[in-house]
Amino acid sequence: MTSNNIAGTQPQVALNPDVIIRAEVATDADAIGLLTQLAFAPVVHSSGTEQFIVAALRRADRLAISLVATSGLELIGHVAISPVILSTKESGWYGLGPLSVHPRWQKQGVGSALVHAALARMRELQIKGCVVLGDPVYYARFGFKTWPGFSLPDVPAEYFQALTFGCDVPRAEVSYHAAFLATE
Template identity: 55%
Template sequence: MKIIIRDERLEDILAIAKLTRAAFQNADHSSHTEQFIVNSLRKHGQLTISLVALENNHLVGHVAISPVTISSGETGWYGLGSISVLPAKQGQGIGTLLMQAALDRLQQLRAEGCVVLGEPQYYGRFGFKAFPELYLKDVPPEYFQVIAFNRSIPHGEVVYHEAFNATQ
């Protein structure tokens, strides 16, 4: 399996939406709006990082990163979401490749850190940890995790862009 990770291109947008929908179709924890969120982030100019994974020139994965706001006023923080892999390709390391590439790109951008809402065991493998002083309203603290690149982790409430409310 040879996977190529690259920035999204205009011609990838429809395939990214289809891939994202398929990746979350049977996920219990999903709002099933992830493809709309990615499109809305793009439309609002908030898709800081959008990487695709290709196998034999076919799109098999995607990761999106966007800026977040922290009530303490700290800047340079981003949120991961979503990360998608075609169901038939899940469990083959594609998500790991996308995750590592996204975190590397954030560090190249001199980001302070990244937050993620998701499974602690999965994201913990990449260095994410729960830090209750940095929280997402109405979310159990163990599922909201943080990785800091440069300095201490800020305290306060994290707010994602309004695009995360997209339903179509």
């Protein structure tokens, strides 16, 4: 990874040296929408609304962290981090996702680099923890795991995982911002 890597962290995989991870800028919004739509199009469990979710989070000012991966002038990856709501009313917890990588760049370390950069940024911000809804095998490599009593209603427990940054995981139900219901 280049010296432009967010937070100066190195990914755990070899990454094309032309790939740069940086914070989203306003002019990235349309490209992020197109990328997200393209990345999720072949995904069986996708609702097909992920691009609308990202746009709705942006409009609601709920993108706490939004990172992109670029190669040259091409935007090839994106990760969104937004606050989640705990039934205990405890603050400081965030959700990772959607995570999008252009199909041509998948399985080349771009998604992993984005996740590592996002987690490093959350640690810098002293966030308590992060949740993710996704493939348990993929996210376990970053330290995510299931926690008894910490759940997302109506979702199989193995697909909802959390990672803490030095705090205890509360016994709570988690909910995402209303932007995750966006359909356009």
